[in-house]
Amino acid sequence: xxxxxxxxxxxxxxxxxxxAGTSVLLARRGTIEPRQxxxxxxxxPLWTTLIDxxxxxxxxxxxxxxxxxxxxxxDWRAGVTLGILAALKPNLAVWPLLLLFAGRWKAVLASAAAxxxxxxxxxxxxxxxTTLAWVEAFGIGSGMSxxxxxxRATPGTxxxxxxxxxxxLALRHGLDWLAQPASLALIVAALVWVRxxxxxxxxxxxxAVGVSLLAAPLAWVGYTLMLAPRLLRERWGAAEWAAVLxxxxxxxxxxxxxQDLYCAALALLTLSPVGPSLTxxxxxxxxxxxxxxxxxxxxxxxxP
Numbered sequence: 001x002x003x004x005x006x007x008x009x010x011x012x013x014x015x016x017x018x019x020a021g022t023s024v025l026l027a028r029r030g031t032i033e034p035r036q037x038x039x040x041x042x043x044x045p046l047w048t049t050l051i052d053x054x055x056x057x058x059x060x061x062x063x064x065x066x067x068x069x070x071x072x073x074x075d076w077r078a079g080v081t082l083g084i085l086a087a088l089k090p091n092l093a094v095w096p097l098l099l100l101f102a103g104r105w106k107a108v109l110a111s112a113a114a115x116x117x118x119x120x121x122x123x124x125x126x127x128x129x130t131t132l133a134w135v136e137a138f139g140i141g142s143g144m145s146x147x148x149x150x151x152r153a154t155p156g157t158x159x160x161x162x163x164x165x166x167x168x169l170a171l172r173h174g175l176d177w178l179a180q181p182a183s184l185a186l187i188v189a190a191l192v193w194v195r196x197x198x199x200x201x202x203x204x205x206x207x208a209v210g211v212s213l214l215a216a217p218l219a220w221v222g223y224t225l226m227l228a229p230r231l232l233r234e235r236w237g238a239a240e241w242a243a244v245l246x247x248x249x250x251x252x253x254x255x256x257x258x259q260d261l262y263c264a265a266l267a268l269l270t271l272s273p274v275g276p277s278l279t280x281x282x283x284x285x286x287x288x289x290x291x292x293x294x295x296x297x298x299x300x301x302x303x304p
Contacts, residue, residue, distance in 0.1 A: 008053055014057075016057075018060075019046065019049070019060060019225070022061045022228065023040075023228065026228060026229055026232040026233055027233065029068075029233055030232055030234055031233070032232060032234070032235065036232075037232075040231060040232070040244065042248055044248065044249065044250065044254075045221050045223075045224045045247060046225070047251075048162070048220070049225060054222050055088075056220075056222035056223060056226075057225070059085065060225040060226055060228055062084060062085050063226035063229070064226075065077075066085065067205050067229040069081065070201050070205060071201050071202060075104055076107075076110045078110070078111075079106060079107035079111040079113075079114065080111070082095055083110065083111040083113065083114025083116075083117070086115045087114070087115045087118035087119050088118075091215065091216035091217075092209075092212045094208060094211050094212035095111075095208040095209065096108045096111040096112070097187075097191070098207070098211075099204070101191050102198070102204055147167060147170070147171060147176045147179050158171060159171035159172050161251075161255050161259030161263075162221055162251060163218055163219060164214070164219045164220070164224070164262040164265070164266045165183075165213065165214055165215070165216050165217060165219035165263070166179060166214050167180075167217045168218075168219075168263065170182065172259055172260065179217075183214070183216075186211055186214055186215050187211060187215050197274075200273075202229075202230070202234075202273075204273075205229065206270070210227070210266060210271075211270055213226075213266055213270075214263075219266070221251070224262075224269070227269055230269070230272075231269075237272065239272040242268055243265040243268035243269045246262065246264055246265035247262065
């Protein structure tokens with residue numbers, strides 16, 4: 001085994017390489033401006049990932065692969081990748097759940113099979129404790145509330161500004177009772193939106209990642225790297241600019257001045273596809289109504 005310090009720096013280098021490689025591949029497929037890339041390079045998600053030595057770079061790469069596969073209708077590959085993601089971070093099961101309501105059955109079935117397979121393999125290799133720890137973090141079978149479980153999983157840190165979830169927001173403002181209902185309501189609202197608005201797959205993916213993080217008991221700011229396919233391939237609107245600028249505020253400033261900034265940034269990114277999708281839906285319905293109205297008009301007349 002490598003000495004601890006050498007292992008830590010080796011992982012940092014590998015993580016940076018994986019982030020850079022994924023970013024380059026995504027940016028080559030998009031139309032972003034240099035200033036967008038510069039802001040992402042100085043953002044908190046990137047630097048907290050590298051400084052803390054977390055595995056968010058792996059999550060970013062897997063999410064990007066699944067995202068692109070879904071856009072290319074390679075649903076089996078996307079589903080297997082999403083299943084692995086859900087096995088690593090169970091809150092990401094929201095993503096295939098939204099795909100279910102969008103009618104992407106192949107991706108959903110593949111994700112379920114892959115998640116069960118990955119969990120079975122992990123249990124065989126490392127025992128059941130890791131899986132049970134995540135189950136308990138959601139308050140399942142522990143006899144505790146959602147908030148109590150999150151506090152137990154990360155003693156003293158569940159309410160800090162580095163946690164961008166709604167649960168953390170509720171804890172900071174003394175609204176513990178609201179955390180779980182608000183999180184579940186957000187998931188239900190997302191499902192209704194997918195069913196009614198029929199968003200583009202890129203819009204659905206953005207909302208799916210955002211909702212899975214906001215509705216989780218724990219969502220460290222580094223998790224937002226999974227939104228890289230949205231931020232590295234398209235020009236940003238006002239919501240995206242505001243969100244990224246908030247994510248560029250250094251962590252120490254957030255912790256000492258205003259701890260809600262990262263949660264606000266994640267909320268802006270999550271909601272950013274909702275407006276365009278509803279606008280497109282309204283335009284489509286207007287065109288359909290216009291065509292139907294014209295069909296039933298008497299010959300020789302025009303619609304008003």
